[in-house]
Amino acid sequence: MLKPKDADFVERRNAAKDAKAALLEKMKAKKDDPAAEARRAERAAIVAARxxxxxxxxxxxxxxKREEAERLAAEEAAKKAEADKLIQRMVEDEAARKAARDQRYAARKARKGG
Incomplete structure (x- = not known):
C-alpha cells in the first residue's frame, strides 16, 4: 500500500528521470548539429590563434632577453678592455720611470767616475 507521500516521491523520481532523458536527447541533438560543429571549429581556431x-x-x-644579455656582455668586455688598457699604460709608465731612474743613476756613476 502506497502512501500519498510515497506516490509523490515516485512522481518526482519519474519526472527527474524524464528530465534527464530529455536533457540527454537535447545534448545528442546539439552534438550532431552543424552549427555547433561550426562553433567548435571557430573556438578551436581562436585557441590556435591565441x-x-x-x-x-x-x-x-x-x-x-638575448639581445640584452649580448649588450651587457659587450659593455662588460668594453669595460674590461678599458681597464686592461689603463693597467697597460700604468705598467708602461712605471717602466719609463724605472728607465729614467736607471739613466740618472748611470749618469751619476759616470760623473763620479766609478
Missing amino acids: EEREAARREAAEQA
Whole structure:
C-alpha cells in the first residue's frame, strides 16, 4: 500500500528521470548539429590563434632577453678592455720611470767616475 507521500516521491523520481532523458536527447541533438560543429571549429581556431600569438610573444621576449644579455656582455668586455688598457699604460709608465731612474743613476756613476 502506497502512501500519498510515497506516490509523490515516485512522481518526482519519474519526472527527474524524464528530465534527464530529455536533457540527454537535447545534448545528442546539439552534438550532431552543424552549427555547433561550426562553433567548435571557430573556438578551436581562436585557441590556435591565441597560442600562436603567445608563442610569438614569448619568442620576442626571449629575443629581447638575448639581445640584452649580448649588450651587457659587450659593455662588460668594453669595460674590461678599458681597464686592461689603463693597467697597460700604468705598467708602461712605471717602466719609463724605472728607465729614467736607471739613466740618472748611470749618469751619476759616470760623473763620479766609478
